[in-house]
Amino acid sequence: MPDPEPDSPASPRHDRSEHAVAGDGDDPSPAPDGARLVLATHNVGKLSELRDMVAAAAPELDAQAAVVDAGSLGLVEAVEDGTTFEANALIKARAAAAASGLPAVADDSGLAVDVLGGAPGIFSARWSGTHGADRANLKLLLAQLGDIAPEHRGAQFVCAAALVTPDGYEHVEHGILRGTLRTEPAGQGGFGYDPVLQPDGLDLTCAELTAEQKNAISHRGRAVRALMPHVLHVLRAGKPAEGSAPAGPENQPW
Numbered sequence: 336m337p338d339p340e341p342d343s344p345a346s347p348r349h350d351r352s353e354h355a356v357a358g359d360g361d362d363p364s365p366a367p368d369g370a371r372l373v374l375a376t377h378n379v380g381k382l383s384e385l386r387d388m389v390a391a392a393a394p395e396l397d398a399q400a401a402v403v404d405a406g407s408l409g410l411v412e413a414v415e416d417g418t419t420f421e422a423n424a425l426i427k428a429r430a431a432a433a434a435s436g437l438p439a440v441a442d443d444s445g446l447a448v449d450v451l452g453g454a455p456g457i458f459s460a461r462w463s464g465t466h467g468a469d470r471a472n473l474k475l476l477l478a479q480l481g482d483i484a485p486e487h488r489g490a491q492f493v494c495a496a497a498l499v500t501p502d503g504y505e506h507v508e509h510g511i512l513r514g515t516l517r518t519e520p521a522g523q524g525g526f527g528y529d530p531v532l533q534p535d536g537l538d539l540t541c542a543e544l545t546a547e548q549k550n551a552i553s554h555r556g557r558a559v560r561a562l563m564p565h566v567l568h569v570l571r572a573g574k575p576a577e578g579s580a581p582a583g584p585e586n587q588p589w
């Protein structure tokens with residue numbers, strides 16, 4: 336697995352200090368000319384995946400110029416005080432749309448472990464107590480599951496992806512990736528808990544997959560691909576697809 340210290344610059348995660356300074360009390364930077372969509376995340380691992388997904392789904396969009404991220408606009412990180420993935424995704428997308436004046440896509444995601452009743456869940460990014468400390472989060476989780484036999488190590492990545500426009504249109508899609516938790520990390524790719532989640536049907540962890548392979552099956556890939564028709568409609572028409580509305584079945588993990 337990647338083995339940088341939690342706050343090492345080599346760790347493909349948040350750069351919280353930079354964004355905290357950029358956002359503290361300052362207005363956001365104006366969106367550059369040509370910017371049409373904000374990816375409302377401060378997690379660089381997620382940002383890279385989201386950029387690839389948008390570029391793949393919208394080849395006609397000049398993603399380099401049209402897609403900006405929350406950090407580069409100096410947007411403050413929203414307080415994620417929702418109690419579901421969906422609520423937190425909407426909180427992040429609403430905040431970014433309001434601050435930037437652009438349509439915003441956010442995801443809230445995490446790892447839900449069967450034997451932990453769905454935890455860490457919405458607390459995945461701060462399971463060890465420090466937000467974004469991927470290595471410490473992973474270490475704590477492995478220790479907690481130390482005595483759990485392989486047949487009881489089922490888990491899933493869960494994602495809610497939200498699109499919010501400045502004029503109030505909202506749409507949410509969901510995705511899941513089921514798998515089993517290894518006892519030891521393996522692989523250098525991805526971020527977070529990727530080195531211990533082995534997707535069902537594969538002998539590799541998510542961190543041993545290429546970015547393209549992970550995106551093809553991941554919770555985030557599924558949710559964002561389902562969201563993209565709505566994103567494209569908003570970008571092309573300047574308004575939402577007819578008949579679409581926020582949706583989410585009852586009794587689901589999001």
Ligand SMILES: O=c1[nH]c(=O)c2ncn([C@@H]3O[C@H](COP(=O)(O)OP(=O)(O)OP(=O)(O)O)[C@@H](O)[C@H]3O)c2[nH]1
Pocket residue numbers: 375376377378381412415427442443444445446459460461467472492525526527528529530553555
């Ligand atoms: O191994 C992983 N592979 C994944 O594909 C993945 N997706 C989510 N996660 C975990 O869930 C947290 C998200 O929490 P989260 O949605 O609040 O995002 P975040 O706080 O990291 O950034 P932001 O988007 O809120 O700015 C992350 O930090 C990770 O711990 C993942 N772990």
Ligand SMILES: [Mg+2]
Pocket residue numbers: 415460
């Ligand atoms: Mg977060």
